[in-house]
Amino acid sequence: MKLQRLPIYEGANSASIPVIVALMSLGRWECVAAATARPTVFGNSTDESLSSYSEDEEAPWIIRLRELQGCVMVASALHVVIGLFGVVGFMLRFIGPLTTVPMITLVALGLYDVINGLAAKEWGIALLSVFMVVFFAFYIGRFAVPLPSYSQDRKFYISKFYLFKLFPMVLAMLVVWLLCGILTWTGVLPTSEDSYGYYIRTDAYIAALIEAPVFYFPYPGRYGIPTVSSAGCTGACIAMLCVIIKDIGDYRAVASIVDEPPPPSHAFNRGIAVQGFSNLLGGAFGSPIPTVPYGQNHGLISMTKVKGVAG
Numbered sequence: 528m529k530l531q532r533l534p535i536y537e538g539a540n541s542a543s544i545p546v547i548v549a550l551m552s553l554g555r556w557e558c559v560a561a562a563t564a565r566p567t568v569f570g571n572s573t574d575e576s577l578s579s580y581s582e583d584e585e586a587p588w589i590i591r592l593r594e595l596q597g598c599v600m601v602a603s604a605l606h607v608v609i610g611l612f613g614v615v616g617f618m619l620r621f622i623g624p625l626t627t628v629p630m631i632t633l634v635a636l637g638l639y640d641v642i643n644g645l646a647a648k649e650w651g652i653a654l655l656s657v658f659m660v661v662f663f664a665f666y667i668g669r670f671a672v673p674l675p676s677y678s679q680d681r682k683f684y685i686s687k688f689y690l691f692k693l694f695p696m697v698l699a700m701l702v703v704w705l706l707c708g709i710l711t712w713t714g715v716l717p718t719s720e721d722s723y724g725y726y727i728r729t730d731a732y733i734a735a736l737i738e739a740p741v742f743y744f745p746y747p748g749r750y751g752i753p754t755v756s757s758a759g760c761t762g763a764c765i766a767m768l769c770v771i772i773k774d775i776g777d778y779r780a781v782a783s784i785v786d787e788p789p790p791p792s793h794a795f796n797r798g799i800a801v802q803g804f805s806n807l808l809g810g811a812f813g814s815p816i817p818t819v820p821y822g823q824n825h826g827l828i829s830m831t832k833v834k835g836v837a838g
Contacts, residue, residue, distance in 0.1 A: 533781045533790070536824040537802070539816045542769050544641055546762040547595060547815065553758065589750050595815035597753035602763035603806035603817060606771070610800025615771060616792030627776035630769055648726040652703060659699035668692035704729065747811040770819050771799060777820040784828050 609615060646653035671687035678684070691698065708729045710716050716728045725731060775795065782789050790798070806817035 533778060533787065534785065534824075534828060535777065535781055535820045537805075537818040538821045540766070540770055540819040541638060542766045542773070542819070543599075543763070543816045544638055546759075546766045548641060550594070550598075550759050550762060551591060585751075590754075592750050592813070592815055593752070593754050594756060594759055596750070596810045596813060597755035598759035598763040599810035599815060599817055600753060600807055601755055601760045602767040603803045603810055605764055606767050606803025606806060606817075607800050608803075609771065610796050610798070610803055613792070613796050615775070615795045615799045618771075619775065619792060619795060622772055622775050624776075627772055630772050631776075649724050652707065652727050655706075656699055656703050659702055660695050663691045663695035663698050668695065745812045749813050753810065767817070770817065774799060774802065774820060777825070780825050781820075781828065784825060 668689065668691045670689075670691065672690045673685045674688040676684055676686040707716075707727050711728045711730060717723070717725050718728075719725060778795060778798065779789050802818070806814075809818065
């Protein structure tokens with residue numbers, strides 16, 4: 528019997544962002560120094576670096592992070608239980624395109640406030656980023672870049688590499704970042720935090736880079752014992768159910784792209800259980816957001832025809 532393996536890449540779950548934003552907007556998480564805080568997309572924020580607090584006082588972001596850790600771990604535990612007890616296999620008969628597409632659409636609409644808050648810092652740069660992605664992917668994506676290559680049969684030769692089609696988002700971010708860097712270096716952008724356009728300066732958040740350690744090894748309990756709340760766990764579990772529905776669509780989509788039959792019920796259950804266990808470990812190590820299959824990777828597999836399913 529052939530062992531079926533699907534080339535699925537996982538990353539941060541965007542469906543959890545609305546839950547985090549809603550949880551952090553509750554009164555218990557309101558910043559004490561809200562009157563002097565500078566506004567951010569996630570509410571009021573102050574300088575909460577560890578250096579601003581004494582040894583007997585914890586930074587507010589650590590307390591919030593522990594809350595998010597606990598909620599992720601509770602939802603991940605339920606994730607594991609659903610996979611181990613075969614609930615996903617039972618759900619397969621009720622989940623199809625008419626279930627998955629509206630759910631993903633609603634998740635995207637839930638991110639509107641976050642996206643709008645980030646883009647509002649400089650609409651010109653935000654729109655330029657979108658334009659550059661479209662330009663690279665659809666206008667010059669068909670042009671190949673000559674790339675020196677080597678193989679045992681052909682030795683050294685020049686191959687065609689569709690750089691713009693494969694990496695439109697990366698190239699767009701690089702171009703926009705370089706533009707912002709030039710505007711920062713030439714003094715075009717304002718230096719006052721209260722001025723419009725300040726937050727597109729490449730040195731606006733340079734303190735985070737300077738204060739970050741060069742090497743960092745996470746471990747459980749780094750920020751203390753995770754905490755939980757009924758509101759946070761409820762939101763995290765709802766987001767987790769959305770993730771499971773999305774996972775089913777992702778597994779089926781990738782199987783179709785790589786010309787493999789749809790995974791059987793036991794494979795779905797095993798995949799959901801293992802993903803829940805990995806998120807449980809991630810929460811214990813300090814991650815406030817669970818991981819899910821990246822839909823962007825499915826399109827990349829379809830374009831490159833690289834189907835690593837040998838096994």
